[in-house]
Amino acid sequence: MTTTPGQPTDDTGAIPHPAPDPTPAPDPETAPDPTPAPTPVPERKTDPEPEPAPEPENNPEPEPETAPESEPEPTPAPKPDTNPEPAPTPETEPAPAPTRTPKWATTTTESARTPEPAPRPDAEPEPAPAPAPAPTPTPTPTPTPTAVPGPSAGATDQITAEQPAPLTPPAAPAAPAPLDLLAQLTNTPPPPPTLRRTAARRLKIWTLPLLALLGLGATAQLLRPLPPVALSGTDPTHTVAGTLSFPWPDKGQGAVRIVGSGDAATFGGQKPVPTASVAKVMTAYVILKGHPLKKNEPGPRIRVDAKAVADGTSESESRITGLRTGQEFTLQDMLKMLMIPSGNNVARLLARWDTGTTDEAAFVAKMNEAARELGMADTVYTDPSGLDAKTVSTAADQLKLGEAVMRSEAFRAIVAMPNATIPGLPQPINNNNDDLLLAGLSIRGIKTGSSSAAGGALLWATYKSVGDGEPTLVVGALMDQHAPPPDPDALNSLALVKTNSKKIIEAVREGMTSAPVVRKGQVVGHVTDGLGARVEVVAVRDCEVVSLPGQRIALELRPRQGGLPREAAAGTEVGTLTVGSGPDARSVPVALRGNLAEPSLTTRLLRTR
Numbered sequence: 265m266t267t268t269p270g271q272p273t274d275d276t277g278a279i280p281h282p283a284p285d286p287t288p289a290p291d292p293e294t295a296p297d298p299t300p301a302p303t304p305v306p307e308r309k310t311d312p313e314p315e316p317a318p319e320p321e322n323n324p325e326p327e328p329e330t331a332p333e334s335e336p337e338p339t340p341a342p343k344p345d346t347n348p349e350p351a352p353t354p355e356t357e358p359a360p361a362p363t364r365t366p367k368w369a370t371t372t373t374e375s376a377r378t379p380e381p382a383p384r385p386d387a388e389p390e391p392a393p394a395p396a397p398a399p400t401p402t403p404t405p406t407p408t409p410t411a412v413p414g415p416s417a418g419a420t421d422q423i424t425a426e427q428p429a430p431l432t433p434p435a436a437p438a439a440p441a442p443l444d445l446l447a448q449l450t451n452t453p454p455p456p457p458t459l460r461r462t463a464a465r466r467l468k469i470w471t472l473p474l475l476a477l478l479g480l481g482a483t484a485q486l487l488r489p490l491p492p493v494a495l496s497g498t499d500p501t502h503t504v505a506g507t508l509s510f511p512w513p514d515k516g517q518g519a520v521r522i523v524g525s526g527d528a529a530t531f532g533g534q535k536p537v538p539t540a541s542v543a544k545v546m547t548a549y550v551i552l553k554g555h556p557l558k559k560n561e562p563g564p565r566i567r568v569d570a571k572a573v574a575d576g577t578s579e580s581e582s583r584i585t586g587l588r589t590g591q592e593f594t595l596q597d598m599l600k601m602l603m604i605p606s607g608n609n610v611a612r613l614l615a616r617w618d619t620g621t622t623d624e625a626a627f628v629a630k631m632n633e634a635a636r637e638l639g640m641a642d643t644v645y646t647d648p649s650g651l652d653a654k655t656v657s658t659a660a661d662q663l664k665l666g667e668a669v670m671r672s673e674a675f676r677a678i679v680a681m682p683n684a685t686i687p688g689l690p691q692p693i694n695n696n697n698d699d700l701l702l703a704g705l706s707i708r709g710i711k712t713g714s715s716s717a718a719g720g721a722l723l724w725a726t727y728k729s730v731g732d733g734e735p736t737l738v739v740g741a742l743m744d745q746h747a748p749p750p751d752p753d754a755l756n757s758l759a760l761v762k763t764n765s766k767k768i769i770e771a772v773r774e775g776m777t778s779a780p781v782v783r784k785g786q787v788v789g790h791v792t793d794g795l796g797a798r799v800e801v802v803a804v805r806d807c808e809v810v811s812l813p814g815q816r817i818a819l820e821l822r823p824r825q826g827g828l829p830r831e832a833a834a835g836t837e838v839g840t841l842t843v844g845s846g847p848d849a850r851s852v853p854v855a856l857r858g859n860l861a862e863p864s865l866t867t868r869l870l871r872t873r
Contacts, residue, residue, distance in 0.1 A: 485869050491794025493828040493860075495801070495839050497821040498789050502782075502843075506813030508775040511767040516719075516744040519659040520772055523667050523737040524848035525809045526818055527660070528772070536642045536656035537744045540713030540754075541582065541606045542721045543650030545662075546631050548599055549669045551614055553634065555595060557674035563595030566617050575609035581651055582606045586690045593688060596674070600684045603675075603711060605693040608649040615648040624648050638664045653717035659741035662723050666710055666739035667846060670725055679709030679725075697722070700762055705769055710739075712762070714754040719746035720761030726769055730778045736810045738772055740765065775812045781819075781843050782807040788841050788854055789821045791828060793863060795871050800857040807843050807852040818845050821854065832860045 455461065510529055512518060517532030557563045568591045576583045584607035593601075601610045615627035624647065631645040643657040669675055682698035695701060696712045706727045713721040721743045727735040742765045747756035782788060782803045791799045801821075809817060820842040828838055833856070840851045863871075 482869055485871070486865075490830070490863065490868075491873050493830055494792050494794065495821050495823045495828060496789050496792070497819055497841070498787060500819055502817045502819055504779045504781075504811045504813055504815045504817065508771070508813045511764075511771055513742075513745065513764045515746070516742065517659045518740065518742040518768065519663050520738065520740040520768065520812075521663040521667065522776070522810060522812065522815070523670075523739065523846065524844050524850065525811045525815065526845040526849075527663070528738075528812045528815045530660060532659075532744075534642065534658040534660050536644070536658055538653045538715065538718035539650050539655055539657050539662075539743070540715040540718035540721050541608075541650045542657075542662065542711050542713035542723050542741075542743075543645060543648070543655050544602055544606060544611055544713075545665055545669060545711050545723060546634065546645060547611050547614065547627075547648045548603060548675060549665065550627070550630050550634055551595070551599070551618055552669075552672050552675060554618060556672075557596060557599075559673040559677050561596065561674060565592045565594055566598055566613070567592050569613065569616070571616075572609045572613040575612060576607075578609075581608045581649075583609045584689070584693075591688055593686070596678075597686045597688075599675070599678055600681070600686060601689075601693060603679050603709075604681060604684055604695045606696060606712070608651055611649040612647075635661075635665075638668055640664055650713060650718075651715070653715070657743075659743050662741040662743070663739050666723050666725060666741070667737075670708075670710070670737060670739065676708060679711065696758070697724075697762060700724070700766060700769075703766065705766070705773065706735075707769065712758060714758035714761075716751075716754055718757075719744055719754060720757035720759070721745070722761045722765045724765055724769065726773065728773050728776050730776055730810045733778065733810065736776070738769075738776070740768060740772070742768065772812065776810055777813070778808045779811050780806060780808045781817050782841060782852055787857065788819070791838060791856065791860060793830065793860070794873055795863045795867050797861065797863065799860045801838060801854040802857050803841060804837065804853040804855055807841070807850055809843055809850055817843060818849075819843060829860065831862045832856055834858050836860075 508529075510520075510531065512531040515532075517530075517534055517537070519530045519534075520528045522528050555563060568587050568589060570589045573587050573589050576585050576587050582605065584601050584605065587609070598610055598614055601607045602614065612624050615624040616622060619626040619630070621627075627648055628645055631648065632643075635643045635645065640657065640661040643661045644655065646652045646654040680701065681695065682701045683692055683694045685692045697707075697709070700707045701709075708725045708727060710723045710725050721741075723739070723741045725737060725739050727737055729735045742761055745757055745761035745764060747754075747760045751757055784803055784805050786803050787800050788803050789801045791801055811817060821839055822842060823839045824837060829836065832838070835855050837853045837855045839854050841854050843850045843852065
């Protein structure tokens with residue numbers, strides 16, 4: 265590369281670096297344009313002759329009188345020196361850090377945003393503005409200037425040039441919105457928003473999500489399990505036509521139940537009262553429950569202990585006399601001695617034998633457990649014989665026990681006996697209610713009881729055939745019957761309870777009838793599918809029960825085994841109607857009066873259950 269005539273050079277012919285611009289850098293926060301100005305280029309001289317001692321034009325103050333030792337003396341005609349001393353390297357200030365251009369700054373004119381192009385190396389540079397005066401810098405050693413290699417390796421002339429400071433690129437403008445970008449590309453402004461256009465745009469946005477949501481909701485409704493089909497009755501009870509006047513006594517309490525049809529009548533306040541020897545019915549029930557017997561079956565043999573023999577000598581209670589320690593009797597004979605003459609010592613002996621203990625406490629616990637199982641909520645047992653006045657019950661509770669114990673054929677055979685002969689006993693035993701058993705009223709027991717606390721009590725049973733049917737069992741109880749004093753050993757109260765009970769038994773037998781409760785085709789309930797559908801059900805045939813006039817018969821609809829159908833034709837049997845209560849209650853099938861259809865698709869989609 266060749267030098268331009270009149271351009272100053274050093275001894276080697278290289279262009280010396282100009283001195284740094286001492287002007288302080290502008291504050292980037294107060295500068296009007298964030299783009300830095302190009303570095304000033306020294307003005308070229310037009311005089312071909314080099315000046316003996318040129319002074320830098322950019323330094324208005326004179327240089328110090330004492331020049332650095334490394335600076336050569338100026339000569340009129342400098343000769344090239346192969347080892348030139350380097351020119352002082354200008355101390356350049358660091359370029360300002362790029363700053364984020366505010367959005368409002370992007371709206372300036374194109375000339376303000378576009379940086380000034382750098383001068384081409386072969387073009388004449390524009391004269392730079394004169395720098396502002398600056399304080400005299402402290403003299404520093406002049407370093408050897410760095411030569412810029414020429415265009416070819418063999419060239420002897422080298423030119424050095426000051427490197428311009430890097431330009432800070434302008435900040436990129438913010439990306440326009442899609443509609444604004446489309447408007448710029450098409451040179452068409454976006455349409456102004458209107459209510460109709462906004463509604464249409466929102467409709468397009470929400471249509472698919474709403475349809476998907478509705479689809480999910482419909483699928484969930486269809487997959488939800490349907491509510492169960494239910495069978496409900498129309499009336500819980502049926503009252504038999506007519507009335508019956510019972511000859512109840514003035515005092516005490518009583519109750520009557522026709523087995524199969526339910527309770528027929530009650531009398532007096534049903535509050536717990538002492539039972540006396542009626543408690544032995546529960547003793548026999550617990551024994552037969554743990555050791556069942558068939559009719560006339562003797563059962564296991566039981567050994568008499570010394571305590572039973574000693575209790576047989578007590579004159580203040582009912583007992584079996586003549587027992588000997590070690591003597592053995594069958595269970596059937598022991599039950600006869602318990603129920604016919606009402607032996608208290610035999611009741612305690614059976615309790616100890618059943619539990620294998622030396623006292624009766626464990627057996628009494630079993631008696632109370634059995635009472636709870638039968639639903640005898642107002643009954644408490646404290647001893648197996650009933651001698652303790654704290655053994656209490658009600659007439660209504662005793663009916664539940666009487667119905668349960670009379671299902672044992674071994675028990676029925678024993679309590680129906682007016683007397684019996686037991687091998688090993690010195691004399692026959694007689695029943696305390698033999699006068700009722702022989703009264704011709706088909707009375708078959710069950711048990712009498714008497715004491716000063718209880719007065720007279722009787723749990724009785726009778727049978728009667730109504731129409732062409734089998735004999736129907738009726739059980740009754742009369743308690744808390746007290747004869748006027750004096751009443752030694754409550755014998756007069758015992759006679760009183762038997763007399764009053766006979767009157768009640770006679771009235772019940774006379775009033776018993778077979779009454780129609782349900783007729784064929786009668787609506788007795790309905791079937792519902794849980795979604796609004798309802799179909800009536802009717803009785804398939806007539807149903808009559810043995811009952812008393814004015815008696816309330818319980819009705820209960822029960823679905824068929826396997827569950828109710830969700831779809832069925834008219835006439836399909838869907839369950840049974842139970843008429844009465846207890847295991848001996850009668851029943852009649854019920855069927856649909858109309859068609860039972862599956863729920864429709866609309867019903868399944870709109871259901872809330």
